[in-house]
Amino acid sequence: MEIINLGATNSILNQFVAELRDVTIQTDSLRFRRNIERIGEILSYEISKHIAYQKKTIQTPLGNADMMVPNSRVVISTILRAGLPFHQGFLNYFDHAENAFVSAYRKYKDRLNFDIHIEYIASPRLKDKILIITDPMLATGSSMELAFQALLTKGEPEHIHVASIIASKQAINYIKECMPADKTTVWVAAIDDQLDEHSYIVPGLGDAGDLAFGIKE
Ligand SMILES: O=P(O)(O)OC[C@H]1O[C@H](OP(=O)(O)OP(=O)(O)O)[C@H](O)[C@@H]1O
Numbered sequence: 001m002e003i004i005n006l007g008a009t010n011s012i013l014n015q016f017v018a019e020l021r022d023v024t025i026q027t028d029s030l031r032f033r034r035n036i037e038r039i040g041e042i043l044s045y046e047i048s049k050h051i052a053y054q055k056k057t058i059q060t061p062l063g064n065a066d067m068m069v070p071n072s073r074v075v076i077s078t079i080l081r082a083g084l085p086f087h088q089g090f091l092n093y094f095d096h097a098e099n100a101f102v103s104a105y106r107k108y109k110d111r112l113n114f115d116i117h118i119e120y121i122a123s124p125r126l127k128d129k130i131l132i133i134t135d136p137m138l139a140t141g142s143s144m145e146l147a148f149q150a151l152l153t154k155g156e157p158e159h160i161h162v163a164s165i166i167a168s169k170q171a172i173n174y175i176k177e178c179m180p181a182d183k184t185t186v187w188v189a190a191i192d193d194q195l196d197e198h199s200y201i202v203p204g205l206g207d208a209g210d211l212a213f214g215i216k217e
């Protein structure tokens, strides 16, 4: 399984991730959502280099131009709710893609222990398509695993791109075990070392869903 950490190379991407993390900037929820969206745009550009293309002759006002254009059937899928602005970033570039949505939330049994619950899925057929699963945070990796299992009920994709912003080392190791190694590529903007006792990424950025959309009760 290929793990690609785009944050390891200096680029403007790292400015956007820095602003997501920064306690003095992340309270501006409009900027927070827009930074997630911008990172989605950058990741989709990078992923677009890894899909299939075909030659198409385009008629211009002055002649014909042979262009290589994508011919892959791409499905962008997102784990609600923090994934929504990230999804929009992908859709800004993969504007011909189909779309899928899965809900996942942590249902706490007590202060520290929780199960992930999937209650909603809306997805096209996925058989032989390129599936991009987007979620800005990979903490334990459980939401990604369960969302992927739910999406598999819609057919076996040809290739899976897991796209995230901040992943923990633990989640990367978990995903290596629970996703098909021969046809999954993981794209992240940062990999952090630790999880705290609530399974939040440290240093991470806090609760992405709450920062984007407000605290839930
Ligand atoms: O890797 P995991 O340990 O499963 O944690 C990561 C999940 O946590 C966040 O969602 P959250 O459950 O906070 O829901 P929200 O988007 O509604 O805030 C995030 O968007 C992931 O889906």
Ligand SMILES: O=c1cc[nH]c(=O)[nH]1
Binding pocket: 082, 137, 139, 199, 200, 201, 202, 204, 205, 206, 207, 208, 209
């Ligand atoms: O660090 C984390 C872990 C789960 N969900 C988040 O939004 N942040």
Ligand SMILES: [Mg+2]
Binding pocket: 082, 207, 208, 209, 210
């Ligand atoms: Mg959350």
